[in-house]
Amino acid sequence: MKHLRLTSLLSAGLSIFSLWLSGCSPEDSPQSNFIPSSGWNVGDGGPVLAAHYMPWFNNPKTSARGRDEWSHWEWRGQSIVRDPRQLRADGLRDIASVQYPLIGPYSSDNRAVVRYHLETAHAIGIHAFFVIWYGPGSDVDGLLPLILDEAQRIGMKVAICYEEKLNWEPYRHPKSRAEIVRTAIKDLSYVLGEYAMHPAYLRRNGDPFIFQFNFWGSDTMGPRNILPTEWSQIFDALPHPVVYARQNLNPEYHPGIAANYVWWTQDVTYLEDFADYSRSMVDSGQLDFFMNMIAPGFDDSGVDGWGHGTRALPREGLSTLRDTFERSARGAPEVIQLVTWNDFNEGTALEPTVSDGFQYLDALETWFGEHSGRAVNLDDNREPLHRYLKSASAQQLAEVPTAAELIAAQPSDLSVSTPNYLETLDRNKKL
DSSP, X not given: OOSOOOOOSSOTTXXXXXXXXXXXXXXXXXXXXXXXXXXXXXXXXXXXXXXXXXXXXXXXXXXXXOOOSOTTTOEEOSSOEEOTTSBOTTSSBOOSSSSOBTTOSOOTTOHHHHHHHHHHHHHHTOOEEEEEEOOTTSHHHHHHHHHHHHHHHHTOEEEEEEEOOBSOTTSBOOSSHHHHHHHHHHHHHHHHHHTTTSTTBOEETTEEEEEEEOOOOEETTEESSOOHHHHHHHHHHSSSOOEEEEESOOGGGTTTXXXXXXXXXXXXXXXXXXXHHHHHHHHTTSOSEEEEEEOOOEEOGGGHHHHTOOOEEOOTTTHHHHHHHHHTTTTXXXXXXXXXXXXXXXXXXXXXXXXXXXXXXXXXXXHHHHHHOOOOOSGGGSHHHHHHHHHSOHHHHHHSOTTHHHHHHSOOOOOOSOTTGGGGSOTTOOO
16 A cells, blocks of 8 residues: 555535444443444454455565565665665664564465464454455455465455555556446456355355445546446446445445445544444444454554655554554444554554564454453464464575564563553644
């Protein structure tokens, strides 16, 4: 994701309807709002806990497809260069991230890597991976069968996150609004035909779930977003009904589109208004459901804000994670998205790292256990790592930092000095 996708919450003049429980503050327990979600094929009734997953990494030393680029581990900008061919002073590769994966910079096309990710996520209670997807024939597209098969093996689910990008390199270049509609029909029909019938695909009431990252801006053809009337044409032309969700909250798209979701932001007002207004739309029948989020922080200095200047939020240990966890139940969403499993470029990875070990995952399992009654077992969070270290190739093991097993063995400090850390930040400041 080369831009943090934040747009205005509502059109001018719309009022906010607050449905938050009377007297409930962020300091209060969210237990009352973590309600079961019916209709999802995740087994335990939800709410569905899903992690956003990026299968776009390549290490030429370990690539199963033999690719020679350092995809998403390398960055060459005007002010910052990250070259993983070079070693830092600590002996680790100079990757384009402030975080360093505990298994080292990997290739997303390795089955052992995908298995390690899914098994680790499954151990803490994550139901699904939401996989970013750039269209038929893309690198990510070629890896979806592997991810789906590995998810099925352990009882996890997978859903696709569709990039709406219109007229932006290297994606779509439609010449008319009609072509925009035709392209979306082609893309989504492809998803339905190739992946949505897989047993591991995430469904709600029997229909496959797809959601999108919105694009932005305008050009000679008008908004670089698919318009509400265009979505009606798209859905009518698909071979199978879908449960679709759109980013942010633009009421003109609903109820034509079933759901919406919020991505990462440190703006507390935005988070609160989004949840409250979404709940009011669910109650009035304009939305079927909505998705909220949990995130550990944000720091894209590894890629200099994708060349536009670094955006960073100090994490204060587990404070940001705890704060977003406490807010994630507001309005009783059916789905809670972890932002993210492994976006190392934007510094939002929950995947075990050299700096944080298993701290984020241990914390999430513990906190969800406290509110759901799910048994907490932090030891099994580390078992997939040990299996990976036994099964990985010599080339993969050469990428693993020497202290990985020691880091994994260390108990996590789950204390939080500032439980509602976002409250201490400028409420009007957005990344």
